[in-house]
């Protein structure tokens with residue numbers, strides 16, 4: 226159980242690549258933090274610095290108020306689960322779990338109890354004498370978690386632990402992980418590039434892009450008030466509709482590429498003529514009324530998913546394709562024009578250049 | 585149903601007959617090849633069961649004679665050479681010591697060298713590797729005189745360490761272990777670091793067990809290589825009690841050639857004895873090798 230604090234942490238790799246450029250946040254005791262972002266944005270680098278596997282170029286990492294920059298990974302009281310499991314192939318499941326404890330010179334009886342306890346939690350009892358090669362992917366990942374659990378660490382670190390598994394197993398293990406977090410009440414830091422995983426697991430999400438932290442917040446914070454166009458685009462599926470334009474004279478309308486105006490039911494606090502991106506999520510498009518911004522969607526094709534229907538289409542003067550998500554089964558014809566609206570709460574305005582939120 | 589079967593029959597028998605011919609052809613080639621390899625050895629074995637007079641008069645024999653036990657007993661236990669201090673058993677032991685010492689020494693040294701090169705970032709590490717690697721191009725014969733000088737000035741002539749140590753530095757071994765270590769996933773090292781394993785523990789607990797198959801393969805190659813060493817033992821050993829089999833056979837033949845009839849039977853028996861241990865090692869470790877290959881997966 227521990228706080229983890231990152232104080233303006235930077236990482237520059239020996240080849241000069243700046244993988245993390247100023248990470249500054251605090252993870253609270255018992256929190257489930259998910260680090261999310263596209264491939265190559267520096268998530269693993271950040272996690273590995275917390276683990277002690279990578280040197281910190283600048284700034285401090287604190288675990289429970291003690292600076293651990295120069296502390297050996299084994300002495301940080303952390304445990305890590307790797308994407309490819311990293312089990313010792315020549316050791317049985319039991320030996321895999323025992324290895325770290327043995328190196329701590331823990332008493333044999335204590336090791337045995339801890340392994341038993343972990344095996345029970347993870348339903349691994351019948352596999353204890355097997356080698357990792359004789360296990361399925363899901364079982365191996367559970368062993369990797371077992372190896373972490375038996376250490377009773379202050380902080381659990383996970384680097385995309387589920388991404389080598391098939392979708393069904395991933396969902397199942399996701400639920401197990403959530404339950405595990407509840408049981409252990411430990412601090413979890415979890416890296417993924419899968420936004421669904423992030424949304425469903427996290428107490429708070431840290432979203433990164435190109436070595437920068439874009440936003441830190443609860444899943445709903447990120448969903449309802451994305452701080453930048455990047456976040457808006459990353460969270461949510463299908464992705465948010467983005468309409469490019471220029472802020473009009475009254476600061477309450479946007480001129481689209483073809484000269485037509487998109488009236489906004491809100492005033493924007495930015496200079497007239499600013500290039501802006503107007504965003505609205507596909508599921509937030511509703512019937513047009515006088516209270517909403519108006520969109521004219523020409524239906525292109527329809528995806529019927531059963532529980533809901535995604536309508537793909539386009540609008541004159543808008544470069545990007547637009548999507549509309551409806552609950553239940555619908556079947557609009559291709560070519561049909563739908564008059565849709567988005568109310569003020571569901572409109573997101575971003576500066577086109579900086580990507581920052583304007584409303 | 586019957587229709588289908590009758591129409592199927594002519595179609596299937598044709599390719600079957602073709603396959604059979606190919607099978608026979610393949611086997612014929614393989615059998616001829618094996619015979620070419622095995623027959624000389626077999627002839628040595630059968631011939632080694634005759635007395636010298638018969639061999640001298642009638643040449644190579646294809647069937648077993650009645651002198652088998654006598655010849656081998658003589659080869660193994662009768663002292664020969666100038667000084668009458670060395671028998672076949674002694675030479676066999678010397679050869680085994682050289683073979684094992686050579687193989688084990690090479691494996692230990694090259695594993696440690698490869699470990700240093702792969703896992704420790706030190707200055708000139710890569711340079712060190714390439715220097716080691718280029719010595720691959722220099723055979724023992726090139727450096728044999730300086731090696732001899734060193735061993736002699738250390739007073740290690742006619743001793744096992746003198747016989748073994750100068751040979752155990754191995755560029756080949758270092759190279760193979762380096763390639764192998766580089767194929768071990770990085771995360772394994774990181775997991776071990778988090779598990780509190782230092783460099784020494786990681787080597788002993790993780791790398792060595794993972795290298796089992798590699799070690800077995802190296803052992804086969806190196807043992808046979810060491811066993812067959814001729815030039816170095818010839819230079820190194822003047823004391824006959826230190827002779828190895830490979831070196832000893834010729835020496836003993838030379839002495840006995842001076843007597844009435846060359847000791848053919850004895851020489852052949854010794855040749856067979858000299859052949860057996862490498863073959864045994866290959867057979868023994870091969871099964872191990874295959875087992876390791878099929879069982880482990882990283």
Ligand SMILES: Nc1ncnc2c1ncn2[C@@H]1O[C@H](COP(=O)(O)OP(=O)(O)OP(=O)(O)O)[C@@H](O)[C@H]1O
Pocket residue numbers: 238239240242244262263264265266267268269270271418
């Ligand atoms: N040892 C290294 N030397 C130089 N650059 C590196 C090194 N390791 C990683 N990088 C670079 O740093 C950036 C961040 O890498 P990192 O592994 O943290 O990405 P990631 O966010 O975990 O991506 P992924 O989702 O693909 O795992 C990448 O652009 C990568 O190329």
Ligand SMILES: [Mg+2]
Pocket residue numbers: 268269270384
């Ligand atoms: Mg990564």
